Amino acid sequence: MQDVIEKIATCIERGKVSKDAAFPPDMNGQDGVDEISATALQEGLSPDDLLKGCMLGMDRIGKRFSENKAYVPDLCVSANAMKVVMKHLQPFLESGQLKRKGTFIIATVQGDLHDIGKNLVAMAIRGAGYEVIDLGIDIPTGKILQAIQEHPDSFVGLSALLTTTMGAMQESVQAIQEKFPDINILIGGAPITQKFCDEIKADFYSPDFYDAIEFLNKHTGNTTLRKG
Numbered sequence: 001m002q003d004v005i006e007k008i009a010t011c012i013e014r015g016k017v018s019k020d021a022a023f024p025p026d027m028n029g030q031d032g033v034d035e036i037s038a039t040a041l042q043e044g045l046s047p048d049d050l051l052k053g054c055m056l057g058m059d060r061i062g063k064r065f066s067e068n069k070a071y072v073p074d075l076c077v078s079a080n081a082m083k084v085v086m087k088h089l090q091p092f093l094e095s096g097q098l099k100r101k102g103t104f105i106i107a108t109v110q111g112d113l114h115d116i117g118k119n120l121v122a123m124a125i126r127g128a129g130y131e132v133i134d135l136g137i138d139i140p141t142g143k144i145l146q147a148i149q150e151h152p153d154s155f156v157g158l159s160a161l162l163t164t165t166m167g168a169m170q171e172s173v174q175a176i177q178e179k180f181p182d183i184n185i186l187i188g189g190a191p192i193t194q195k196f197c198d199e200i201k202a203d204f205y206s207p208d209f210y211d212a213i214e215f216l217n218k219h220t221g222n223t224t225l226r227k228g
Contacts, residue, residue, distance in 0.1 A: 004040045005053040008033055008085070012057025012127070013064075015077025017084055023077065033081045037088040047092040051129055054085050058127040062210030072116075079123040086126065100131040102220045103154040105147045107135035109168040114161035117189060121157060124209040130216065141172045148180050155216060158202075160189040170200045177201065184219055186212055 010016070011033035014024050018032035031039075037050060061078045064070035092098040104125050108118050115137050126132045133147055133154070148154060156176060160169045169192075173185055186204040187197055197205035204215045 001045060001049060004036065004045055005049055005056065007031075007036050008040070008050065008053025009056035009060065011036060012054055012078055012081045012085070013060045015074070015081050017081050032084075034084045034088075037085050041088060047089050047098040050085065050089060051098065051127075054082060054127045055129060058082065058124050058213075059210070062124065062208065062213065066208050066210045072120075075120050075124075079120055082123050082127045101129040102216065103131045103133060103151045104157060104216065105133045105135065105144065105151060105154050106157040106159070107139035107144055107147075108137040108159045108161075109165050109172055110138055110140045111168050112160050112162050112165040113137050114159075114189075117161065118157075118159040121159070121188065121209045121212065125157075125213060125216065128213045128216070141168075141175045144172055145175060145179055148176065148183060152180075155184050155186065155219070157186045157188070157212070159187075160192060163191045166191060166196065173200045173202050184215075186215065188212070 014027060016024060016027045016030065016032040018034040019030065021032055022028060040050060041047070058078065061070055061074060065075060089098060093100070106118055106122050106125075108115055118134070118137070122132045122134050133151060135143060135147060144156065148156065158169050158172055160166055169187060173187070176183055176185055184203045187202045188205060188207070192205060194205050204212065206212050206215075
């Protein structure tokens with residue numbers, strides 16, 4: 001079992017999708033995460049163990065990215081491999097056999113049409129065992145509040161890539177805090193800094209998803225840490 005988990009983790013980290021995939025070149029001709037996942041489930045590997053392999057792989061690529069040893073294209077190919085695993089896990093999620101750690105609502109704020117960073121964060125957090133509600137781009141505050149109303153125990157992630165939309169992020173953060181004071185709000189994006197996070201009183205900022213996952217794991221299921 002551990003050998004299979006390690007193979008899945010390696011495929012996620014390296015972005016090896018299938019046997020026919022030419023990338024990465026040094027794994028050419030080897031089974032990818034598609035074949036390994038399908039065979040593992042057929043042979044009795046639990047979906048929880050399959051998810052462990054995903055989490056391990058995403059953890060590795062996240063650490064490499066935070067250490068400047070991996071870059072955005074590396075994250076993209078890992079995210080592609082992650083999507084393939086989620087395809088195999090979807091039936092178990094729908095049946096309830098595979099439980100989620102929690103719910104994460106993510107959106108690019110109103111006026112901002114960029115989604116690459118948001119999509120990478122969403123995929124990484126999904127791979128870490130969370131249900132992700134991706135609202136998309138150019139999302140008004142009202143739609144975010146509605147999503148929180150529908151998922152009251154969720155975390156919220158807001159993204160902005162333009163300095164001109166940082167004001168919209170601040171407005172959304174303030175509105176969420178007023179209506180849902182116990183919700184943890186994570187923010188990110190190219191112009192966002194820890195100073196800005198402190199100024200608008202958001203709960204967490206990090207330039208990469210690795211620390212965000214650590215924050216979620218720390219606060220999930222711990223009522224004493226749900227806020228702050």
